[in-house]
Amino acid sequence: MSDATRRGFLVFAGAGTAAAVGALAGPKLFGDEAKAAAGTPLQPAELAHAESFVVHVKDVKKGELAILVGDREVLVTDRELASRLAGTVGV
Amino acid sequence: MSSHREAPEISKDPVADNTDVYAFVSPDKPDTVTLIANFIPFQNPYGGPNFYEFGDDVLYQIHISNGGDGKADISYQFRFHAEIRNKKTFLYNTGPITSIKDTSWNRPQYYSVTRVENGRSRILARGLSAPPVNVGVRSTPNYAKLAKQAIHTFGTNRKVFAGQRADGFFADLGSIFDLGTLRPFQMAHLIPSAAAVGVNGLQVSNVHTIALQVPISDLTRDGKTPKDVMDPKSVIGVYASASRQQSKILDDLLGIPVWHGPHKQVSRLGNPLFNEVIVPMAEKDRWNSRPPSDDKKYAQYVTKPELAGLLPVLYPGVFPKLAAYTKPRADLAAILLTGIPKGVVPGFQNYTGPVQADMLRLNVAVPPSKSPNPLGLVAGDAAGFPNGRRVFDDVVTVEIRAVAGLTIPLVDPSYTPDGAASAVRDGTSNTNSDYLNAFPYLGTPAGGYQSKPGVPAVS
Numbered sequence: 190m191s192d193a194t195r196r197g198f199l200v201f202a203g204a205g206t207a208a209a210v211g212a213l214a215g216p217k218l219f220g221d222e223a224k225a226a227a228g229t230p231l232q233p234a235e236l237a238h239a240e241s242f243v244v245h246v247k248d249v250k251k252g253e254l255a256i257l258v259g260d261r262e263v264l265v266t267d268r269e270l271a272s273r274l275a276g277t278v279g280v
Numbered sequence: 281m282s283s284h285r286e287a288p289e290i291s292k293d294p295v296a297d298n299t300d301v302y303a304f305v306s307p308d309k310p311d312t313v314t315l316i317a318n319f320i321p322f323q324n325p326y327g328g329p330n331f332y333e334f335g336d337d338v339l340y341q342i343h344i345s346n347g348g349d350g351k352a353d354i355s356y357q358f359r360f361h362a363e364i365r366n367k368k369t370f371l372y373n374t375g376p377i378t379s380i381k382d383t384s385w386n387r388p389q390y391y392s393v394t395r396v397e398n399g400r401s402r403i404l405a406r407g408l409s410a411p412p413v414n415v416g417v418r419s420t421p422n423y424a425k426l427a428k429q430a431i432h433t434f435g436t437n438r439k440v441f442a443g444q445r446a447d448g449f450f451a452d453l454g455s456i457f458d459l460g461t462l463r464p465f466q467m468a469h470l471i472p473s474a475a476a477v478g479v480n481g482l483q484v485s486n487v488h489t490i491a492l493q494v495p496i497s498d499l500t501r502d503g504k505t506p507k508d509v510m511d512p513k514s515v516i517g518v519y520a521s522a523s524r525q526q527s528k529i530l531d532d533l534l535g536i537p538v539w540h541g542p543h544k545q546v547s548r549l550g551n552p553l554f555n556e557v558i559v560p561m562a563e564k565d566r567w568n569s570r571p572p573s574d575d576k577k578y579a580q581y582v583t584k585p586e587l588a589g590l591l592p593v594l595y596p597g598v599f600p601k602l603a604a605y606t607k608p609r610a611d612l613a614a615i616l617l618t619g620i621p622k623g624v625v626p627g628f629q630n631y632t633g634p635v636q637a638d639m640l641r642l643n644v645a646v647p648p649s650k651s652p653n654p655l656g657l658v659a660g661d662a663a664g665f666p667n668g669r670r671v672f673d674d675v676v677t678v679e680i681r682a683v684a685g686l687t688i689p690l691v692d693p694s695y696t697p698d699g700a701a702s703a704v705r706d707g708t709s710n711t712n713s714d715y716l717n718a719f720p721y722l723g724t725p726a727g728g729y730q731s732k733p734g735v736p737a738v739s
Binding site: 241242243245255257258259260261262 | 525526527529531538540541542543
């Protein structure tokens with residue numbers, strides 16, 4: 190991935206996920222070892238201040254995304270973002 | 281073996297590969313339990329210049345299940361970080377390392393210990409030094425003394441050690457993996473050969489050990505030190521795990537891997553050889569990712585073990601009674617999945633309830649044996665495997681004999697084992713440095729300069 194594409198992806202995904210997280214009633218944390226962090230919903234600022242984070246599109250059709258930031262995983266459902274990501278490959 | 285390279289995925293990730301777990305009432309401090317988990321198998325003592333160390337990116341844990349549901353009630357977590365003192369050299373050490381604080385050691389590693397109970401974490405100690413590996417007589421003179429400095433005391437009556445040790449596990453790997461050959465019984469094999477003595481495939485191999493010694497009352501469900509062997513509260517389940525963060529990005533800007541997300545279990549170990557010889561290859565990786573409380577789905581491989589079917593085929597005419605036995609192996613299910621209920625072995629039990637979960641089960645009310653027998657419970661020594669596991673227990677022989685039918689009469693008195701079931705054995709013993717009679721009990725690791733390569737043979 191070129192730098193230009195990387196920056197584009199991060200800006201694009203960051204804006205989209207921040208909006209998605211903001212709209213989320215209760216982010217779902219899963220995994221036994223994530224339980225310690227359960228009950229503390231992900232705040233948009235956490236992503237803004239993170240050095241880096243990973244967005245894993247788990248299911249494009251259902252719009253299921255996992256945000257991996259620090260030692261946390263937060264599931265987000267955003268069909269529009271998932272389809273935009275899938276549809277913008279190579280743009 | 282016992283869980284060295286036991287599954288396809290973890291065999292590619294040795295720093296997270298849990299090789300053995302031990303749990304026993306400390307013979308020299310019988311008010312305590314010693315818990316040991318080994319990682320990083322088959323360490324070549326001269327494997328430098330980047331010698332073996334714990335993974336800074338691995339979460340190592342030793343778990344205690346004392347509630348009867350196969351779930352971890354108490355977890356001890358160990359997190360490591362290595363430092364480079366002199367960034368201008370490629371050397372592991374720039375001179376003799378005479379103490380664990382010696383600045384000539386260029387790659388010190390430190391760790392923290394955290395106890396998690398009921399979802400609450402408490403850091404017990406941090407900034408603890410791991411020792412260097414045993415490089416050789418010039419770099420790490422008097423290694424035993426050096427390593428002793430890395431035994432740390434914390435709280436009251438609690439000790440921890442994390443560092444290189446001689447692998448105390450022994451097995452004739454080259455023979456066993458060659459179509460189940462059990463030296464010295466090669467002449468009876470389907471493809472016979474002349475009898476020969478066993479060869480310890482772990483000879484000159486080191487491992488990295490995490491050893492913890494804590495009061496018994498730290499581990500029991502009611503916080504007491506039980507004395508009644510038949511009291512269910514006397515039994516604890518023990519297993520260890522290694523976990524990695526979910527996502528690894530090979531960052532081309534930083535030039536190093538970057539990890540994100542929660543830790544996911546990649547290695548798990550309770551009873552020796554469970555994943556190794558019970559679980560089919562296609563399911564081993566998934567088994568490593570699951571908790572013991574999910575083991576019910578693997579019970580079918582315990583009650584009808586593949587190895588029990590292979591023995592009569594590989595050794596024609598040697599195991600006719602085993603070949604004819606068609607009932608589910610309730611003896612193995614008890615030993616490996618639930619513990620042995622009362623009424624099976626007089627005066628003994630290590631039953632944790634009906635939940636099937638692969639864990640070592642230790643009845644902490646059984647005192648250390650004054651005359652330990654490496655064959656443990658089957659030889660009348662209730663302080664040994666499968667009541668927990670001591671460093672010297674000959675678990676390969678015990679499990680081969682159990683699979684061969686020796687333990688069936690415990691639950692099915694109508695069965696008489698084949699004569700070979702009590703004679704078959706692995707044929708090896710520990711040929712690494714001697715076990716210690718005090719914490720951390722595993723012997724001094726082989727030194728790089730002092731050790732010699734083995735003997736290659738191609739035919």
